[in-house]
Amino acid sequence: MESASVTSGNSISLEVVVKLAERCNINCSYCYMFNQGNTEYRARPSIMPASVVEALARFLANGARAIGARRVHVVFHGGEPMMAGSRYFDEVCEVLSRAFSSDNDCLRYAMQTNATLVSPDWIEVLEKHRVGIGVSIDGPAEYHDQARRDRKGNGTHAAVVDGIRRMQGSRALSGLGALAVVNPRYSGKVVFDHLVEGLGLRSLNFLLPMETHDSFDFENASGYGDYLIEVFRAWAQRGDEDVKVRFVTEALQFLAGGATRANARDMVAGKHIVLIVDGDGSLEANECRRGAPPSAYANVADCTLSDFLATEYVAELEKAGKLIPTACAGCCWANGCRGSNGLMINRFSSRAGYNNPSIFCAEIKRFYGVVAASLVHSGVSPSSIIESLNAPTLGVMAQSSGQPGKRGTAGCSIVAS
Structure with missing residues (x-):
């Protein structure tokens, strides 16, 4: 295979999510x-074939x-990428x-795993290729095992913790991270404490x-904010700069x-390009693609x-990522949230697309x-925060009439919740 020489004189980065299994x-x-x-996976190979690799x-x-x-x-x-087997992954x-x-x-290289299949062979291969590890874990067993069960209906928390401990025993893998899915019925503080303290x-x-x-289900939409706020307060109270929480x-x-944040997980934005590669080699740039004809x-x-980045599909995502929805035009948080707070899929509807x-x-x-409010309490000037909030840095998506939207200029009041 011809090897590539990559130019290093600029800041373009490419993130590729590979669905190995x-x-x-x-x-x-x-x-x-x-x-x-979603049934699309049934039409694709269970493990990415060598020819696709x-x-x-x-x-x-x-x-x-x-x-x-x-x-x-x-x-x-x-x-679960570890279903490919350590030898094939190597x-x-x-x-x-x-x-x-x-x-x-x-x-x-990095891997997002449920950590239930970790073995000495896997640790050896992960060390060899210096693979960064993220573990999917939703908190303590009483939370995690509600949704994350094995094929027999048994909770997986104990197996996940065992996998984490195995990897923490490797100096090369000891810096592994965790990804938890927000559940409005759970306490964000309890989850944070379990991951950090436990x-x-x-x-x-x-x-x-x-x-x-x-x-x-919009009727059950409340509680997500409470979870995020609890995580933030638990992190702030701990006061440990070595603990990083991405959001x-x-x-x-x-x-x-x-x-302002770049919604880099789901789209092509600026000079950080994100792709998703399915097991059969199909290309995506956003999980909202689910349900669309694969031939598209x-x-x-x-x-x-270069050809893929020039497609109408990618152009639509790139445009949407650089504009906020019409309804967000007057929102004081728009420069940070960008209409989705990092997940473009949460903006999508079949009727209005990403608007x-x-x-x-x-x-x-x-x-x-x-x-x-916490920043103000810690001594940050309210005027500097409001200046950041009101900076007119983002465009607005066209209204249903086809006319371009306009940014609002309303000020933003900061009130503790």
Whole structure:
């Protein structure tokens, strides 16, 4: 295979979510891939074939060279990526690394796993390829085991903790992070304390459910904000700078005058490009694609990265990501939230596309209000926060009439919640 030379004189980065396994050894009730009416996985191979891996390696290496990407971050997802087996995973990483042989420093690997299949063989391979690890865990057993069960209906918390302990025993893997799905019936503080105090984890993120306006139950929408606020307050009370919570860091950076957030998990935005590669090599740039005809999208075997980035599909996502929904035009939090607070899927509806506020809009507003009030209490000037909030940096999506929307200029009051 031809190796690629990646230009290093710019800041373009490429994040590639690779669905190495389109099956899972556990059966989470909230899983959007298997248990929310989605059946697309049935038409795809359970494990990404070697031929697709070879095509993916060519696609990424040559594509990175063509666009001048300085960093290529391959994140193995599923299903459960460890179902591919440690030996095959080793081969996959070898194929990808060979494709970038002249620029291996730009290539990084990560994996999101349920950690129930961790073994000595897996640890050896993960160490070999310096794979960053994120573990899916929703808190203590009484929370986690409600939704994250095995195929026999048994809770998986004990197996997950065992996998975490095994990986923490490896110096190379000891910095693993955790991802918890937000559940409005649970206490964010209890989850935070379990992950940090109980398991010794230091890198955390919390994911709002991947629902759209078409699928979300708005009658039961309350409680998400309480969870996020509890996590924030537990983090602030702990006062440990070594503990990082992604959504907290992003909110603080925005409110304290940092750059507006880039919704980098779901879209192409600026110079951070995010792709999703299914087990058959199909390409996506957003999970909202679910349910659309597969033929409408490209495959790593028959297109280039540049060609894919030039498609109407990607252009629509890029445009939506750079504009806030019409309804958000007068919202003082818009520069930070960008209409979705990081998940474009939460803006989507079949009727209006991405021209909707997040389904969690009211809850996100409450969270921002509490964080802003906390900053003021800690000595940050209210005027500097309001200046950041009101900076007219984002455009507005066209209204239903086709006329461009306009940013509001209303001030923002900061009130503790």
